[in-house]
């Protein structure tokens with residue numbers, strides 16, 4: 033949006049982005065324990081062999097998917113004003129002659 037009034041130009045703008053992302057979170061694959069168990073008569077007594085034979089003592093797995101419901105809002109706004117004022121060395125010509133020049137003459141060594 034832009035508005036012009038005499039020497040002033042005022043602009044403003046607005047940006048809003050909304051985002052939504054469904055994403056599974058956490059581990060969902062099962063974990064197996066191939067450790068030895070004396071209670072199991074077919075246990076190989078060696079973990080790697082148990083894994084190769086598919087002998088495990090425990091399996092754990094999440095009972096359902098945990099799905100994140102990620103949302104975010106990005107909001108930006110700005111207001112800008114232009115006055116068409118001109119400056120030289122940070123001081124306008126009027127202020128230079130009224131303020132800066134007398135001050136420089138006052139502190140200048142005689």
Ligand SMILES: [Zn+2]
Nearest residue numbers: 123124126127
């Ligand atoms: Zn000035």
